[in-house]
Amino acid sequence: MTKKYDPKKVETKWQKIWETENAFAAKNSSKKPKFYYLIEFPYPSGAGLHVGHLRSYVALDAMARIKRMQGYNVLYPIGWDAFGLPAEQYAIKNHIHPAEAVKQNIVNFKKQIKTVGISFDWDREINTTDPKYYKWTQWQFLQFYKHNMAYKDKKEINWCPNCKIGLSNEESSGGVCERCGGKVEKRLKEQWMLRMRDYAEILLKGLDKTEFIDRVKNAQIEWIGKSEGATINFPIKGRDEKISVFTTRPDTIFGATFIVISPENEFITKNIDIINNKKEVWKYQEKASEKSDIERTDATREKTGVLLEGVVAINPVNNKELPIYISDYVLNDYGTGAIMAVPAHDSRDYEFAKKHGIEIIQVIEGGNIKQAAYEGDGKHINSDFLNGLDQANAIAKIVKYLSDNNLGEKTINYKLQDWVFSRQRFWGEPIPMIYCEKCGWVPVPDKDLPVKLPEIKSYAPTDDGESPLARITEWVNTVCPKCGGKAKRETDTMPNWAGSSWYWLRYMDPDDENTFASEKAMKYWNMVDYYNGGMEHAARHLLYARFWHNFLYNQKLVPFPEPFKKRVAHGMILGPDGLKMSKSKGNVINPDNVIEDVGADTLRCYEMFIGDYKEDAAWTDNGLYGCKRFLDKIWNLQNRLNNKKGYTKELETLINQTIEKVTNDINSMKYNTAVSSLMILTNAYDKEKTITKKDYRTLLHLLNPICPHITEEINEECKLGKTLYLSDWPQYDNNVIEQADKKIAVQVNGKMRALIIVPSSFSENEVVSKAKEAVNKYLLGKKIKRVIYIEGRLVNIVVD
């Protein structure tokens, strides 16, 4: 009789072995082919590891373990993305330095991950809050600055009065603060910006070099938001002044009946002296600034606006006078912040025109303009030299006309904005800049990096919105590196996204003190082959990371332009109630408890079996226990071993099929069916009185990537062969699969009527005649019109 299965004992034993032997360390040079798996490194929160984290860690762990057994030099690293608000807020509340809180959380996370037996290369562990790491984040920021890619700009930013923090467009989408959920206001503030917009085209084109899943690619394309059109200049009557508008439909210019500019458009301030209804305009501007983005962008809202009295624009193609309105349906940060309104062919302009009683001129045939704007294609009318042309030809002609006459030009626009890179917070990388009254902004010299965060007592932001660093005069006051005079440090810190915008590079060479990663290491590891993360990061993080990397490439600081070859996304693990797990709902599953209860291998197995990896799936304890029974069954097979060599004849085909299926399924992230096929194989073994050592070992080997502890233990205990993780991954014999008897479905008129089993050597005629025999009673008195034969699968007999 075998020993009882004690998961804890088994798992601790093997985890210790892997640690002592440093079993999963990647080598920076090797004759083996390389493979780089990357999971999004976690934020080490106080709540501890989540079963959702583990779903992706285990998934890539299984892939990584197979790849190693297939002879690859695999890099599968982990680290900590530890800057950010939660640690800071925890620190404010508990009067503990965020670094201390982070340190404690990391200890806990690490302990938790280790009990799951993920084959991370712990030698390469990194931490974004470690000065040795953020030295290079700062250094890279200075590269942006030195190449004129970082600039300071006083601009309207999204301001969260609650968090007292400036937010990027992305972080305040919907007019709501991403962190606290509060309403976002507009506020002017000097901010460091990165010229991400300059990289819009590169980021778009770069997607061709990747194999991201379509969902992710679309998210990227959507976010970059490229559109082609024209900029057209509308002169102001009686003034040496003009309004530039951006339009994707320059062909409709003869239908323009008014101009709309955004309430923030600088045209207003510049020309305020000639505006007759200043007060009304100011009032509208004030109201607009109070509105949150969510109110402003609610498309169902009525289109309000104010006419600028005393100012008139001229349509450059026909000299028609056009009134100018300000309205908040025009966005200041897209295009030129001004549009030519063509109510006949744009539904928003149509709505506005109807409300304000403005003329509507149809310039394209089609639709019913009395009822709604017509946005489709058609023959141009009322359009002078464009008459008779369709949209594409009219656009080409008008664009040429505009540029020939110096009235405008072809323009490409992107929704993508420059990256607001400043945060008025303590717990982030200090931006390594010094302000000198004499010299202006001066970068901190490389030799003085990193600019470390000081030890301070209070981490709360100041009420005026300055970083808490601004209060530490001994830290702020410094000397100018250029002239040696008195100067002050920048007190803003970097956003949370900074540290995660290059971390995959540091993994390649985590201990290098002279560079962020040596060229040799980067050339060797090259692109991340497989990058797993959540859909919530498919737009922003991925865009920032690609931008950062492409920039470094353009400065010849990294040897390849795109960081990630393949990006895949996992589904969430939901609570047993089918809702997203959250403390407040009390539906959180703690992995520690699960491991205590059933062991890590069962947890791993269940997380892979729970459902389609790409989709969300709800946790059920019963499903977990099902996996426990599966492992118990495998453990108990130890009693069935015989002394025969090779595979059991009756099992040979199934074993070979299972090797093929498991290998392919795990490689294509179909973990649930991989587990399922191993369950089928186990059930087949269970039906046999005895099995051979080779039968058993192959099953264990195939399960090893998903359940590494129990499989190694049995393999060792029963002396089945070499330690599994050091052995070659099983190969299947295709001949065995092909020579197996074939199950053939027999249909009559497309209806399933019988199932026959035929030797693989049977010819078509033999199969068909056997099939006819099997369904004879359905054929009596019928005339066979046709027989369809699909080799190895089915015979369909078509009768009258």
Place this chain on the structure above:
RNA sequence: GGGCGAAUGGCGGAACUGGUAGACGCGUUGGACUCAAAAUCCAAUGGUAGCGAUACUGUGAGGGUUCGAUUCCCUCUUCGCCCACCA
């Protein structure tokens, strides 16, 4: 409003490239073991009719293509995600 995706038993989910629908697991029911329970094992399990072999029906709804449709095409419904007054 736009884009993408999804819809299969009581539940999670399988099904290659158009070829046995419901694998595998859970749950449920019946049985074995037990003084009893747990655990384990065996059997059944889409629906309807039938003692039964079996027949019919069945992948959100309706139509189409095909020898054959969960899979392809058209129309519609519902849900999810992402984007959203982007000119």
